[in-house]
Structures are given as structure tokens and as C-alpha cells.
Amino acid sequence: xxxxxxxxxxxxxxxxxxxxxxxxxxxxxxxxxxxxxxxxxxxxxxxxxxxxxxxxxxxxxxxxxxxxxxxxxxxxxxxxxxxxxxxxxxxxxxxxxxxxxxxxxxxxxxxxxxxxxxxxxxxxxxxxxxxxxxxxxxxxxxxxxxxxxxxxxxxxxxxxxxxxxxxxxxxxxxxxxxxxxxxxxxxxxxxxxxxxxxxxxxxxxxxxxxxxxxxxxxxxxxxxxxxxxxxxxxxxxxxxxxxxxxxxxxxxxxxxxxxxxxxxxxxxxxxxxxxxxxxxxxxxxxxxxxxxxxxxxxxxxxxxxxxxxxxxxxxxxxxxxxxx
Amino acid sequence: xxxxxxxxxxxxxxxxxxxxxxxxxxxxxxxxxxxxxxxxxxxxxxxxxxxxxxxxxxxxxxxxxxxxxxxxxxxxxxxxxxxxxxxxxxxxxxxxxxxxxxxxxxxxxxxxxxxxxxxxxxxxxxxxxxxxxxxxxxxxxxxxxxxxxxxxxxxxxxxxxxxxxxxxxxxxxxxxxxxxxxxxxxxxxxxxxxxxxxxxxxxxxxxxxxxxxxxxxxxxxxxxxxxxxxxxxxxxxxxxxxxxxxxxxxxxxxxxxxxxxxxxxxxxxxxxxxxxxxxxxxxxxxxxxxxxxxxxxxxxxxxxxxxxxxxxxxxxxxxxxxxxxxxxxxxxxxxxxxxxx
Numbered sequence: 001x002x003x004x005x006x007x008x009x010x011x012x013x014x015x016x017x018x019x020x021x022x023x024x025x026x027x028x029x030x031x032x033x034x035x036x037x038x039x040x041x042x043x044x045x046x047x048x049x050x051x052x053x054x055x056x057x058x059x060x061x062x063x064x065x066x067x068x069x070x071x072x073x074x075x076x077x078x079x080x081x082x083x084x085x086x087x088x089x090x091x092x093x094x095x096x097x098x099x100x101x102x103x104x105x106x107x108x109x110x111x112x113x114x115x116x117x118x119x120x121x122x123x124x125x126x127x128x129x130x131x132x133x134x135x136x137x138x139x140x141x142x143x144x145x146x147x148x149x150x151x152x153x154x155x156x157x158x159x160x161x162x163x164x165x166x167x168x169x170x171x172x173x174x175x176x177x178x179x180x181x182x183x184x185x186x187x188x189x190x191x192x193x194x195x196x197x198x199x200x201x202x203x204x205x206x207x208x209x210x211x212x213x214x215x216x217x218x219x220x221x222x223x224x225x226x227x228x229x230x231x232x233x234x235x236x237x238x239x240x241x242x243x244x245x246x247x248x249x250x251x252x253x254x255x256x257x258x259x260x261x262x263x264x265x266x267x268x269x270x271x272x273x274x275x276x277x278x279x280x281x282x283x284x285x286x287x288x289x290x291x292x293x294x295x296x297x298x299x300x301x302x303x304x305x306x307x308x309x310x311x312x313x314x315x316x317x318x319x320x321x322x323x324x
Numbered sequence: 325x326x327x328x329x330x331x332x333x334x335x336x337x338x339x340x341x342x343x344x345x346x347x348x349x350x351x352x353x354x355x356x357x358x359x360x361x362x363x364x365x366x367x368x369x370x371x372x373x374x375x376x377x378x379x380x381x382x383x384x385x386x387x388x389x390x391x392x393x394x395x396x397x398x399x400x401x402x403x404x405x406x407x408x409x410x411x412x413x414x415x416x417x418x419x420x421x422x423x424x425x426x427x428x429x430x431x432x433x434x435x436x437x438x439x440x441x442x443x444x445x446x447x448x449x450x451x452x453x454x455x456x457x458x459x460x461x462x463x464x465x466x467x468x469x470x471x472x473x474x475x476x477x478x479x480x481x482x483x484x485x486x487x488x489x490x491x492x493x494x495x496x497x498x499x500x501x502x503x504x505x506x507x508x509x510x511x512x513x514x515x516x517x518x519x520x521x522x523x524x525x526x527x528x529x530x531x532x533x534x535x536x537x538x539x540x541x542x543x544x545x546x547x548x549x550x551x552x553x554x555x556x557x558x559x560x561x562x563x564x565x566x567x568x569x570x571x572x573x574x575x576x577x578x579x580x581x582x583x584x585x586x587x588x589x590x591x592x593x594x595x596x597x598x599x600x601x602x603x604x605x606x607x608x609x610x611x612x613x614x615x616x617x618x619x620x621x622x623x624x625x626x627x628x629x630x631x632x633x634x635x636x637x638x639x640x641x642x643x644x645x646x647x648x649x650x651x652x653x654x655x656x657x658x659x660x661x662x663x664x665x
Binding site: 054055056058083084085086087088089092093095097100101102103104105106114115118119150152163166 | 560561562564565566567568569570571572580583584657658659660
């Protein structure tokens, strides 16, 4: 059984009278120790999905799902109090901008120790010792002194390391990294990614990596989910998808990687924009932008057809010979 | 931290001089002088007038008077009241506890209720409670103190008879002044003399209406400031991080959000001390409260230059000191300020 099983998850925002779906009919599963990449444009519902699972939407969104099962428990059916025992301990999350993700009023040490106190009941010397260990695990130099630093005294990269230390403090089974390197310098990005991957291996955590960066996914993830306008467009094993995408959107994403357009004068792009919350087409959500669109696509919304570990949401999946 | 305090202390000196200059010139800008006011409607012999002014040193050029004033201040002489001949410091220290007692009660009233209302309104944003608090605080903020005081007296004291109309304590009780704080004095007295057992409750009853009247504007300001500051902080990423750690909602709100939301509120509370002193003048007049507000009003009417100049100077110094303490607290609450070079 998978560590995480999300089936048919929808997250609805807006008033009851004028709702819109930020996420619609999302299915995703993650196995123990597996790295799953989620890619998609801004606003495609990547972060919202994860926030909904963590219970971080704070009553703003209406969350419906057939199941949202983590480690044998349905996160939507247990009480908020029981969910808080899992959140931050067995599932933890790191966010995009490390400079704002840490509380400016408390020392780094306090913020790390807080998690350990809350979930593991550590106190006194053992608590401090463990916090120090974590700081060293995320390779923060002069860790002992850094414990009493405030976030504004740290660089972005250092702050993200602290955030990672906080997230892995209780040896989580699943770590969600929401664009963990987007706000960082290019040189630091690689270091943080490397750290995440090595921690994932040494701790044998499952890792969900939300990113725009397909190159990172290719390198790190075993499986990939491509999201478009709140739906999963395609999912499958990374090598398969990269070699042979079935969904026109995935194909467009891949061909927009600079390395894939060598020799061309311009990068390949997909014309048009993601449909707004209130002007979703009746048929396939990609139909206004799809180069292969047909009549049926405009009239009927396709379902995700799953074949083993892979799936595609398209009436006319690309066959091998059609790939450019 | 130490250099932070020193820097702040250094800034106090020019402020202090500004105040002396301001009070000195303002009271002299009001037409009339102490002698004229004393004599009143009767005719005044110009020679006697000039002699009296000379005796008081008020015939010297203004800049010399100012230098005399500042030199005296530097020696710690605040001068005597022209009317009562009692020195200003003695009068101030006798009357000040009454004002302080009222101000402390009003501040506790405003801070406790203001913070609570602001926090709950922010958490329950858009609810009936939120709209109620915001509406009431706007009303409270806009209400003239004297009108609000009279309305409360009319309703609670005259109509319902629940609270006394004026003063600090019923005349039936003879309370020996020990600390100058009526609540403490009555407490001490009643523990010694059983016949005074009702005095504490009586003093408390006398405090209720003035406290509400004086505390209403600070309460409104603090509630609004807390709400907006809290709303801003609740949207911050680090609050989301705190939630993602699996912390309880109360820990997220009181430890992670409130600590940061309090920083601007603290400044506002400090500024309210000045508002409180201004409000005390009106409140004390309405409730015949024997404090420095009433003392200053009387002194201005009598052109009692030393009392006005130094009374205001003392009050202003107090306000500055409180804001100085607030600035330091601000540094304690906000590590980014503390470390700023």
C-alpha cells in the first residue's frame, strides 16, 4: 500500500454562489521512500493540493476527496487535533521563500526546538543536543553559535537550511518541498537540492518536489505528475514521460526546455494562457491552446485514464510517432 | 542593547529643551499676567503693577527670563506657585498619585479590553463580532470626552444611582493619605480600622466611571490597531510555517502571531499615555477628581507661570519617559531593531 493516496481531491474557493475549483479530481499516490515531482505553471494547483492535505488552508477552501489517506489514516476524517499530531511530524513541508518562512522574533534554535518539544516531548539537554545535530545534518557551519541567531542574521540559503532542519526534525515519512529553491541564488539552488536529495536517501523519506524546473525533476524524481489548471494532465515514471510524453501539454513543457530547442532561434512555447477561474472551457481545459485540438476536445472533458503506474488526461494521447 | 538605550537617551535631551521653550512661550502668549488676574476687576495702580512684576522678575526681557528659568531648572528648582506659595514639586507630588491611579486604571481597562477585542476581531474577521467591535471603536474614538462623561454620569449616577457623581471617596470616610493611591490607602485603612471596611469598595465605585471615560479613546485605538496588525501578521509566511509544524491554534496565535503583531501596538500604547494625560485634564474636571489635570487648568486660569511651565514640563517628561521605556520594550520585542547599528 502506498504511503500517501489521494483520490479525487477537489479544492473549491470563492463564495458558495460563485465557486471555482483550484484543484479538481486530483489523484496521486506516493510510495515510501519515493521522490515524486509535481510540475505545472503558476496557479495550476500544485501548492494548493499540498496545503489542503496539510490542513493549511484554514477554512478558506472547501476540500472534498474520496480519500486522502496517509499511512493508513484518512486525513479528512480525523479531527484537527489528531491531524496536528501528524503534521510537522510524519508529514512536513518546506516553503518557497525562506526569508519570510521563519518567525523574525524567535531564534533559529527556538524554532527548531519547538517542533521537537511539540512532537517528541524532548526537554533540556537532550533537546538542545538534538537541535544541534539537526543543524549539523543540514550542514550549517558553526551550528552551536547559529542556534541563537535570529532569522534576519542569516542568508537565504542558510534560512532554507534551517527550514529543512525544522522539517526533518521528527524524521518525517513524507517531506513536501514547495519550490524550495525558487527564491535562492542559482549557485545556492544546486546546494540546497543536493542537500534535500541526500537527506531523502539517508532518512529514507518520501519526497514530493513541487517545481517549475524540469531538469531538477529529471535528475531527482522517480515519478512525475504534470498539472494543468487544477488537474493532473499526465503522470508516470520520469524516464517514460521524458522519452515519450502522451499529453500535448507535457510535450509542450518538455520542448520549452532550452536544451531541447538547440539550433532553433526561439524557444518553443505554447501560445495562450491558463484559463481563468471563471472561464474554464466546457471541454478539455487545454483545448484553447492545444495544437492537436479536435472537435471532441472542445465539447467533452477527458478523464484521467490510468494504465498501471501511468495515466493521461487526453482524448487523443500522442503516439510515439507523433512526438516531434 | 546597552548602546541602543544610550542612543535613545541622547535623543531625549533636545526634546526636553523643546518642551521648556514651548511651555515658557505659550503661557506668555496668553494675554494678561498673574498680577492682573489676581487683582481682577479692580483698578490697578500702574506703579504697583510694575513693582509687583519686578518682584517676580517678570519685567526682565523674555530671553533673560528664559535663561533664569533654565538655570533654575538645572539646579533642580522648580519654583513656587505664585498663588499658593507652595513649591511646584510639593504640589505636583501631592496631586499626582490621584492622576496616576486614574491613568493606570484607564490604561489597564484599555489595554486588556483593546487587545482582547482586537485579537478576537482579527481571528473572526468579517463576523458580527468583528463588525461590532470596529463600529463601537469608531464611535468611542469619535466621542468627545466631556460629553461621554456627562452622559455616563446622567445614566449611571443620576438615573440608576449605581455610581457616585464625583470625587475619589465618600466624605463619610476619613482616609489618612499614605501612598496617595486611594485604592491602596483604603485597603490599608480598612485592615486597621473595621469602621472603614466599606471604604475600598467606595473608592472603587468612584473610579469606575472616570476610568471608562478616560480609557475609551485608548481602548478604541488599541483595539483597531491590534486588529489590523494581527490581520497583517496572520497572512505572513511564518504563521503558515508555524501551522505546518502542527502547533495548536492557540500557540500559533499567541506565540507566533501576537508577538509580531504587538510591535506596532506597543508604540501606539506608548503614544496613548500622552492622550491619557490630555484626557485626564477633561476627565478630572468633569468628575472633580483632585489630580494634576484640574491643578493645571486652575493654574492656567490664574496665569500661575511657574505651575504651568513646570507642571506641564513634569507631565511631558513623564510621557517622554514612558515612550522611552516603550522604545526599549520595542527593541526587546523586535530583534531586528535591537541589532540595528
